[in-house]
Each structure stands twice: as structure tokens, then as C-alpha cells.
Amino acid sequence: MQGLIISALIAIGVIVLLGMTIRIVPQRNVYVVERLGKYRTSLEAGMHILMPFIDKVAYKHSLKEIVRDVPRQSCITKDNIEVSIDGVMYLQVIDPKSASYGVDDYVMAAQQLAQTTLRSVIGKIDLDKTFEERSEINMEVVQAVDEAAQPWGVKVLRYEVADINLPASIKDAMEKQVRAERERRAVVAESEGDRQAAINRSEGDRQAAINRSEGEKQEMINISEGEKMKQINEAEGRARQIELIAQATATGLREVATAVKEDGGEEAVSLRIAEQYVSAFEKLAKESTTLLLPSNLSDVGGTVAGLQKVLKTIDRTQP
Incomplete structure (x- = not known):
């Protein structure tokens, strides 16, 4: 056993x-x-x-990346506003010997250094820039902590601001500011819209007036062109009419002159003149109550002979 x-x-x-x-x-x-x-x-x-x-x-x-929360802390901005900020830090051990003997607890040391650095960075900027310049804040914290952690054999990879809390009064004031800014932008946008609409209406009215005036101008030009063509056509028509009447009269006179030269032509002409002479006085007597007679009315033959003499003169002048 x-x-x-x-x-x-x-x-x-x-x-x-x-x-x-x-x-x-x-x-x-x-x-x-x-x-x-x-x-x-x-x-x-x-x-x-x-x-x-x-x-x-x-x-x-x-040797893997270590993720640690940086506890929330109060920071005072350059314009004396108290804010509460927490963050997340990413670490990695690159020298195990230094990490063992360089510091008692490198994670706690990095967290504390990140808090103090963050307070220093926030104290240099105004409240508005704490929201606008988060990337710059993160870079400054990483640079400061990484430089201090080199003797510890630790590499600080990243730091991110997780949340920024403001006092209730500051939040209310910022909300009012945001509402006021939005209302101002809305008023500006509305006024810009009204201005653009007025410009568009005036441009439309101006273009419409130009179009109407152009139309009236073209209409007047067309009317004047029409009147011009009408007058030209009427003048040409009258000229043609006079020309045709003259040609017809000349032709008639030539025919009469030719007829006079023939046998019995002068007697026929004399008879025709006498008939028209008597007919003219007859018509004049019918149309008027007052009749003026020539002194040699009884000498119809002399009148006819005078007209025959004229016809002979015209006949001699014809080629």
C-alpha cells in the first residue's frame, strides 16, 4: 500500500x-x-x-490591439464652458520587456495621460470648435500619449472622442441658436425665391412686350408693303389702261384716215360728223332746260367742212 x-x-x-x-x-x-x-x-x-x-x-x-475606454471627465473650454467628454483608446504592446518593467500598469497610465492631455487640448479651443475639430483633438491626444508611452513599450494607435455632453442651459441656448439660424436661412431662401420670381416675371413681361412690339412692327411693315404693292399695281394698271386706250384711239384714227382715202370716204365721214353734231345738240336739249346755241347753227355744212379739213390735215401728217 x-x-x-x-x-x-x-x-x-x-x-x-x-x-x-x-x-x-x-x-x-x-x-x-x-x-x-x-x-x-x-x-x-x-x-x-x-x-x-x-x-x-x-x-x-x-500583442493584439487593446481597446480601453477613457473614463468620462469634465473639461473647461477656452470660452469657459464646462463639457463632459469620454473616449476610446486603442493600444498595442510592441516591446514586452519595456511593458513589463517600464511602468506598473501601462493601460491605466495611458488612460490617465489621455485624460490630462484631453483637458489641455479642450482648454485651448472654443466650444463650437470642440464639435467641428474632433479629428484634430484625436490627433493631438494620440501624439501626446504615444510620445509618453514609448518608454513603456506601448504604441498608441488611435483615440476617438466618443461623446460630448453639455450643460442643459448651454444645450438650450445652442438649440435656440440653431432654430434662429434655420429661421434666418428660411427667410433668406424665401426672399431669394420672391426676388427670383419677380425677376422672372419682369423678364417675362419685358419679353412679351418686345414680342408684341415686334409683331406690331412686322404687321405695320406688312401693311405698308401691301399698300405699296397695291399702289404700284394700280399705277401700273392705270398706265396700262391709258396705253391701251391711246393705242386703240391711234388705231381708230388710222382706220378712219384709211377709210377717208377710199372712194366715198369723205362723204361718209361728212355724213357721220353731221349726224353726231345733230345728235349732240339733241342730247343737250333733253338733259338741260337751258340751251346755248352757236351763232352759226344754220351753217352745219361749214362746220362739217371744217372738220373734214382737220381730218385731211391729220391724214397728211400720217406716215
């Missing part, structure tokens, strides 16, 4: 000894080993053999 107990104790001792001797480091992790209280080496991912009772794993570090 005692032999079994001794065997079991030996087995347990061997297991414990193996546990103290063999160390398996997970991926993206680093173990810091001390030998007799002094730094010896840093173990990366894989299996490693340690000397029992002499070597021990003093610190374990993850």
Missing part, C-alpha cells in the same frame, strides 16, 4: 515538474521569463523548456 502511495506521489511530482518545465505560448502572445528574479528572456508563440524552481513566467502580454 505504501508503495502505491509513493508511486502516486512520484507521478504527481513528475507532472508538476513537467508543468514547471514546459511552457506553451499561444499565438500573438509573449511571456516574460525571470531567472532568480532577474529578466532572462521573452518567450514567443510555441513550446519552451524552463528550468524548474529557477525560471518562472513573470508577465504575460498580448
